[in-house]
Amino acid sequence: MHLARWSDVGQLEVADVALVPPEHDEVQIEIGSAGICGSDLHFFRGDFPARIGLTPGHEFGGTVSAVGADVKHIKEGDLVGVEPLLRCGMCPFCISGDYHVCADHGVIGEIQNGGMAQFTTVPGLTAFKAPQGIDAELVALAEPLACSVHGFDKVCLRGHETVFILGAGSIGLTAILAARANGAHTIVLARHPHQQAAARSLGADEVIGEDEAGVARMEELRRARVVDVAVETVGGKGDTLMQAQLIVRPKGKVVVLGVFSGGPVNIHPLYLAAREVEIIGSMTYAGSEGHTDYQIALDVIQDYAEEARCLVTHTFSLDEVNTAFATALDKASESIKVHLKPNSLVV
Ligand SMILES: [Zn+2]
Ligand SMILES: [Zn+2]
Structure with missing residues (x-):
């Protein structure tokens, strides 16, 4: 062979x-x-x-x-x-x-x-x-999808909550399906046009770019306090973790799925404390309460x-x-x- x-x-x-x-x-x-x-x-x-x-x-x-x-x-x-x-x-x-x-x-x-x-x-x-x-x-595709199934499980995502997904690589895009499977509303920040098109095909409720209009829309969402969960999927050396902290509503949660390969990234402690925002690390997938994230991911793919x-x-x-x-x-x-x-x- x-x-x-x-x-x-x-x-x-x-x-x-x-x-x-x-x-x-x-x-x-x-x-x-x-x-x-x-x-x-x-x-x-x-x-x-x-x-x-x-x-x-x-x-x-x-x-x-x-x-x-x-x-x-x-x-x-x-x-x-x-x-x-x-x-x-x-x-x-x-x-x-x-x-x-x-x-x-x-x-x-x-x-x-x-x-x-x-x-x-x-x-x-x-x-x-x-x-x-x-x-x-x-x-x-269940393997990358299982990462966001795990992340959403960690923050107990509920139906009708709004999830803001930062990044539209395969983790960000598969997270759209995991969020939809939980009955959540999804907004995706996607840099490239082909990623924006894929996000729409996957059923994202709203797709925004990194242009001026996108920046304005993010500020609008921040002020409106409507993002319950922000999911960082980019990692690397970018400032997406800061964007996630800023956009999530008071008492909201930030899930870190991206792999940060660079040095330290910025945390805004006063902003986090004043709004009681939680940042939650999430790594791959696991099992709990008789379920495994991977099996759920297979079922989401079927759906x-x-x-x-x-x-x-x-x-x-x-x-x-x-x-x-x-x-x-x-x-x-x-x-x-x-x-x-x-x-x-x-x-
Ligand atoms: Zn992988
Ligand atoms: Zn062991």
Whole structure:
């Protein structure tokens, strides 16, 4: 079987390796679609060293091709998505469902082989059966979507609340669906025209740009005190966390989903205190009260399957993996989510 693997900084190669059967607690999956994430691009750019020889990919869906003897919840032939979190399974955090903050946690595709391959093998407990009516490409979108499902769960988002989403990359855009699934009203701040178009396709109630009109509208929203929850999805080195603090209403909540790679960012302590605004960090997804964020994300994708399809803007075969990464990196490509189809010869 063929897989992509890191061969150097910013370089992937396709190799042909033997397919090994799963261990007793593992599942082998024939990959239908695997997405490229911003974190994969960090490795591609060389911001962090990639593990040479490792197959990337933590957003994927596919068909179960073999199961270990102890795996009972899914069977061969099932379409599954993978919640790509590895964990110790024994610490208090793991036992209580907060396995995303396990001290030994890691991500499939970063510390063990991921989904950019014809087949991959994962721990059985990370494989979730997909709901009816969606395919592997849509299943692969559940991973980024699960991040905002988790964030909204942390702030107990209610129906008819207004959510202001800062940023319209794949986290910001999938957050529209998670907010809609909660019955919330959504306003999205999107920089690029193709992102604004996607936000509208996904059913955002209002989309504003970063132009003069957008700035004026944000000030209007701030004064009107109507934003219950502001979601920061940009990260990096921007001032979006400050914008989120300013726009949210008194006693409102700011959810931090973006990954801040730069130095410190600005906090406005007096403004936060005077308005009793809470800033809440949110990392990946987890489980609580008999639910997992990942399963909810799969269900949300099923509910909004038609809208969600617009997120996948480019698809490539496995042999084109370097082109696929370059496309995801190239702003001019206007890509939102670039997917690999490892088992398609012609795309
Ligand atoms: Zn990711
Ligand atoms: Zn643990």
